[in-house]
Every structure is written in C-alpha cells, then in structure tokens.
Amino acid sequence: MAEFVHLKNSFDIHPTLEKKLKIVELSQKIYQKINISSLEISAIASEMDCEEERADQIAxxxxxxxxxxxxxxxxxxxxxxxxxxxxxxxxxxxxxxxxxxxxxxxxxxxxxxxxxxxxxxxxRKITYYHPGNALKDIWTAPETSSIFPVSIW
CATH class of the missing domain: 1.10.287 (Helix Hairpins)
Incomplete structure (x- = not known):
C-alpha cells in the first residue's frame, strides 16, 4: 500500500506510462488480496454457521x-x-x-x-466432538490458529 500511495503521488506530479502500468499492476494485486481475504472470511463464516446449526440440532x-x-x-x-x-x-x-x-x-x-x-x-449430557473447534482457538488465543487463516487470525 505504501508503494501504491508513493507511486500514485509520483504519477500525479510526473505522469508516465510506466508509472501508470505499475499503478494498475499494484491495484490488481491489492484487489486480489482483498478478494482472497473476503473469500476466506465468507468460508469461515459459513463454517461457523454450519457448526452452529449442527450444535442446535444436537441440542x-x-x-x-x-x-x-x-x-x-x-x-x-x-x-x-x-x-x-x-x-x-x-x-x-x-x-x-x-x-x-x-x-x-x-x-x-x-x-x-x-x-x-x-x-x-x-x-442429559453429551460430549460434543468436532474436529475444528474454533472456540478453542478463540479461548486459548494461540499465536497461530489451527482453524482460522492467517489473514483472519
């Protein structure tokens, strides 16, 4: 982002085709990272919804x-x-x-x-087994999560 801002400011002062192409390239990389993060968030949200539904069914x-x-x-x-x-x-x-x-x-x-x-x-009490225990990661707060992607954690 810092490189993008610096290049954008430089382009405003001295516009060149190379700078314009570099700005477009950096913009695409930024949008790609945003889209990947958005997909990861959606995937985790869907997984949490499924776990909630599963727990509700058992309850x-x-x-x-x-x-x-x-x-x-x-x-x-x-x-x-x-x-x-x-x-x-x-x-x-x-x-x-x-x-x-x-x-x-x-x-x-x-x-x-x-x-x-x-x-x-x-x-009645039951033991609820599930391989991806997201609440455990949230509760224990390890440095790296075994459930959540790095971008979300």
Missing part, C-alpha cells in the same frame, strides 16, 4: 429425549397417585382393612416422590 435432539422421558415420568406419577388414592379409598370403605390404607397411601406417596425426583434430575 434439539437431546431436549426432545428429555421431554419424552419427562412426559412418561409425569404420567406415571399421576397414574401412581390416582391408583393409590382409589385403592386407599376402597380400603377405607372396607372397615376391616386395618392400617392397609395408610400403607398404600405412604407407598404411593413414595412412588410419586421418586418419580418427581427423576423428573427433576432428567438432564
């Missing part, structure tokens, strides 16, 4: 699995509670049942509490 899949299990556990807790309440009610109606209704109530309460705890702890 959606894991969330779907969590939701599916949570629904099953919730329905199971509701069914256990209903069966316990109905059983205890029937047993209470039978005066000769002794302390069985209390045992049924405590048992189904424990089942419901266990299912509730399982709902609360239903969090």
């Amino acid at each position: 959606s899949y894991v969330k779907g699995k969590e939701d599916h299990i949570e629904t099953k556990l919730t329905v199971s807790a509701i069914v256990a509670g209903a069966i316990g309440a109905i059983s205890a009610g029937i047993l209470l109606a039978n005066t000769a049942s002794g302390n069985t209704p209390e045992v049924v109530g405590i048992g189904t309460g424990l089942i419901e509490a266990t299912l509730g705890i399982l709902i609360l702890t239903n969090k």
Whole structure:
C-alpha cells in the first residue's frame, strides 16, 4: 500500500506510462488480496454457521429425549397417585382393612416422590466432538490458529 500511495503521488506530479502500468499492476494485486481475504472470511463464516446449526440440532435432539422421558415420568406419577388414592379409598370403605390404607397411601406417596425426583434430575449430557473447534482457538488465543487463516487470525 505504501508503494501504491508513493507511486500514485509520483504519477500525479510526473505522469508516465510506466508509472501508470505499475499503478494498475499494484491495484490488481491489492484487489486480489482483498478478494482472497473476503473469500476466506465468507468460508469461515459459513463454517461457523454450519457448526452452529449442527450444535442446535444436537441440542434439539437431546431436549426432545428429555421431554419424552419427562412426559412418561409425569404420567406415571399421576397414574401412581390416582391408583393409590382409589385403592386407599376402597380400603377405607372396607372397615376391616386395618392400617392397609395408610400403607398404600405412604407407598404411593413414595412412588410419586421418586418419580418427581427423576423428573427433576432428567438432564442429559453429551460430549460434543468436532474436529475444528474454533472456540478453542478463540479461548486459548494461540499465536497461530489451527482453524482460522492467517489473514483472519
């Protein structure tokens, strides 16, 4: 760029065909470098978009699995509670049942509490492997990046 500016200033003072050709040649080199840098930026941006989409798909899949299990556990807790309440009610109606209704109530309460705890702890974790970890380079900030081209880094 310094050579281009110097040559441009020199051409303005003493225009010659050689200087004009050199200015055109330097202009083409500058535009070529700008275009290559632009392509590198576009390529990295596209790669980052793909990685983001891939991570979003995995997150959606894991969330779907969590939701599916949570629904099953919730329905199971509701069914256990209903069966316990109905059983205890029937047993209470039978005066000769002794302390069985209390045992049924405590048992189904424990089942419901266990299912509730399982709902609360239903969090899936996965290890996300990807060969080009751009965030690692950004986080650790090495002198040269293994992911980003020199012009971008």
